[in-house]
Amino acid sequence: MAFATITPLSDRVGVEITGVDLAAPLDDAQFAELRDAFDRHSLVVFRDQRLTPDQHIAFSRRFGELEIYPLRQFTLAEHPEILIVSNVYEDGKPIGLTDAGSYWHSDSSYRPEPSLGSLLFAHELPAQGGDTLFVSAHAAYDSLPAHVKNRIGGLDAEHDYAWRNTIQSTNGTRPKMDDAQRAATPPVIHPVVTVHPATGRPALFVNEAFTTRILGVPEAESRELIALLLEHVSRPDAIYRHAWKPGDLVFWDNRATQHHATGCPPEMRRVMYRTTVKGSAPVGLGVASAAAR
Ligand code: SIN
Numbered sequence: 001m002a003f004a005t006i007t008p009l010s011d012r013v014g015v016e017i018t019g020v021d022l023a024a025p026l027d028d029a030q031f032a033e034l035r036d037a038f039d040r041h042s043l044v045v046f047r048d049q050r051l052t053p054d055q056h057i058a059f060s061r062r063f064g065e066l067e068i069y070p071l072r073q074f075t076l077a078e079h080p081e082i083l084i085v086s087n088v089y090e091d092g093k094p095i096g097l098t099d100a101g102s103y104w105h106s107d108s109s110y111r112p113e114p115s116l117g118s119l120l121f122a123h124e125l126p127a128q129g130g131d132t133l134f135v136s137a138h139a140a141y142d143s144l145p146a147h148v149k150n151r152i153g154g155l156d157a158e159h160d161y162a163w164r165n166t167i168q169s170t171n172g173t174r175p176k177m178d179d180a181q182r183a184a185t186p187p188v189i190h191p192v193v194t195v196h197p198a199t200g201r202p203a204l205f206v207n208e209a210f211t212t213r214i215l216g217v218p219e220a221e222s223r224e225l226i227a228l229l230l231e232h233v234s235r236p237d238a239i240y241r242h243a244w245k246p247g248d249l250v251f252w253d254n255r256a257t258q259h260h261a262t263g264c265p266p267e268m269r270r271v272m273y274r275t276t277v278k279g280s281a282p283v284g285l286g287v288a289s290a291a292a293r
Helices: 028-041 053-061 137-142 146-152 161-170 179-183 219-233 285-292
Strands: 005-008 015-018 043-046 083-086 115-124 132-136 156-159 188-191 193-195 202-204 211-214 240-242 249-253 257-261 271-278
Touching (some): 015 028, 028 249, 132 137, 137 202, 137 257, 146 219, 188 193, 202 219, 211 219, 249 257
Parallel strands (some): 015 043
Antiparallel strands (some): 083 271, 115 271, 132 240, 132 257, 156 188, 156 211
């Protein structure tokens, strides 16, 4: 019997869950229900939560090991598993990542084992703006023309955090990585179309933030293909726009969605805490279908 109330947020992605207190321990059956909603809908919004960092971490850990963000200076001192996403400056210094995700991306696609999902909790919200946009990477793949699906099905792409850091540090919105941070995040290669480990659904795994090139095709074709795929992922009618409410904890599946932060007026404070659950090495469509034969 369902213990929570689950309501769809859009046609393609996302449900809202009410009637659950994530600060309290969940038994295995309750957890299985939440996990099932997450796997099936790719994005779950828990309303009316009050979570300390320890409780935020404890709930996140039920889904797996947690990542530590490469720029350690923006994690909570006592809780490095929590990344601070904020536009607030104190003593002239940013307290968190000010530009986290102001482009379409899937968190940690630049890691050899990209993230399973991210849990973003609203601590302070601006009176205006600050929404986050989401799209389904499954719907993006499903709606591609057949000839594009055939073209990309067996291809791989490079993802590179340092490349993104160079862009953001050049435009002054993020500090430049030091040599140790750069050495810890070398470029990685992933399939362009991945298969979701829980549902078997294919997903488009190319994003604006971290995907630098498609391998095995001429450079011009790689640029053209990436541009085509990015335009397709972010087409306006596919977007769910999350307007945050106090107490929201939003948990998205990085293997099945992409997201984009829209920002808010600089004089308004926005403070969010994010945990990021580690995932596994993506499996490509070609490999998954060969294994099924
Ligand atoms: C993120 O990309 O992790 C943050 C999104 C947001 O701040 O809306």
